[in-house]
Amino acid sequence: MKIVVDGFGGDNAPLSVIEGSALAVQELGVDIVITGEEKVIRQVAEQHHISLNKIEIVNTTDVIAVCDDPTSIMKEHAQSSMAVGMKLLADGQADAFVSAGSTGALVVGATMIVKRIKGIKRPTIATIIPCQNGCFMLADAGANLDCRPEMLLQFGLMGSIYMEQIINISRPRVTLVNVGAEETKGRELQLETYRLFQKSALNFMGNIEAREIPLGGADVVVADGFTGNVILKLTEGLAKFVMGGLKEMFLGSVKGKIAASLLMKDMKQFKKKMDYKEYGGAPLLGAAKPVIKAHGSSDAYAYKNAIRQAKAFVEKDVIGTIEQAIQKSKEA
């Protein structure tokens, strides 16, 4: 299996990309293609004594930045490390693509270069977020700010398949973010989406209030991309806020330092439980081939996990299952 990794996406490129790719070659038995400026990649690898065994480099000199217009991936930045990686995927020269670069550009590229699965209206960025007793999938996390009910139904369907096949949750509990549990709650979008979900074959558990999300109330949390983006970022911000408060408490006094030494093991466990890196990246569900968005601040470990996720995505044929489910829902 061959997985392309964008060599110049994210905050820690290209070092973390190279490190993570080398780890993936060793531990996961995959072949890697890194896109990006070959000279720089070889230099960094040499400086850090990282083996490039089973890692091919496809030379590209351009990079698309987070501040660039996402649609420029089709024109001005058509030769960027991200665009070239997606073309390799689209052309069948690789099985999956991983990037920690601009989310917007990745969504445009997934839609225009990799193309969509037949029948899918829009690809969704489906982020996996830790919560009490495990994790849940949030779809959409920001790719589609304005959504129609049919789009949200498809996000739920694709999220359910992913959680079942990759995270091994049987009959994932699908929910719709809303301001109340009752089916009469919400805006027109929620009212109509609720009806669509109810008629579907999914394990739809109804509306979920945001309060219940971190408490493990669902396996798949469906929302329009505006709401989903707020949920994702607020979770990050609150985690940072709380961790800051704890750090101050533990390091602010001698007593605190003693307490911290007593709780070292538990703290590490708690931190690991809350760590996005454990779950790899966010799949772009609905693209015709496996595309994984790694977190912008991914380190080598996060890259390795994103590549592991990409590998499972291919092996379990998630896309084939989505195709069949879409076909079936059309016949119904």
Added chain:
Amino acid sequence: MKIVVDGFGGDNAPLSVIEGSALAVQELGVDIVITGEEKVIRQVAEQHHISLNKIEIVNTTDVIAVCDDPTSIMKEHAQSSMAVGMKLLADGQADAFVSAGSTGALVVGATMIVKRIKGIKRPTIATIIPCQNGCFMLADAGANLDCRPEMLLQFGLMGSIYMEQIINISRPRVTLVNVGAEETKGRELQLETYRLFQKSALNFMGNIEAREIPLGGADVVVADGFTGNVILKLTEGLAKFVMGGLKEMFLGSVKGKIAASLLMKDMKQFKKKMDYKEYGGAPLLGAAKPVIKAHGSSDAYAYKNAIRQAKAFVEKDVIGTIEQAIQKSKEA
């Protein structure tokens, strides 16, 4: 000054209402009117040895529940403790109204019974939420799911006045919740609202990403009621999740218990900092007279603080200032 309190709103009615009112009489020097079944109120007060000095009771036998249709406050539940309290306020028999009952019914009552300030399109539930280095006001927190740009502008204006006059923040930083900081981000609603804010006299700091909200990035956070409700409830859920994790860590082992005893004082401080009760309730900004929504699970202390807030609301003439500002913005 006379403040009406809904005797049968919230989870801990009527005991916490009576206790909180008695505290307010003692500490704040206000007169209180409690609406609700007089016999029950007198019984509970006697059982718990609470003085009813300077507390008048207006007998009502009906209660509007959270599960009732909010508009029923105008018809079936027109004699409920909440409806009668709002009528006393509207008729000039009291200066402010506090209730921990159904938010929906309170919004309908504020609009239909108390009426709006002239020129205000919709009243907003403006919740005060603790954050790093203080607190911020979230408007709207769920009263108006569908909003127009002019409504959001008014929420920002009213929130700014409230934070300046009641929380003593000079030139409050007003922000708009969005998926990115740039003014080109968001849906049509955000794009147009951004332009309106820019043209206003407010201290508008631009868009805020949800990540920055708990980190103290703003004094007034403006959002449509759907998004605001998600922010409010997710904050509550994540706080509960983290507190649960800490409790487990501290109480799960002997080491943990020793650590907890070392950190007792800091933990209490942190908890107090995070406690909504410190800030009283959520004002219904835009209503023609002061209405405060207390948290559904308010205890006596929270009621006392909500009454203190209602008193400040009257004394500082927040409503007069809003009227003038609306008038001025029309002339501009």
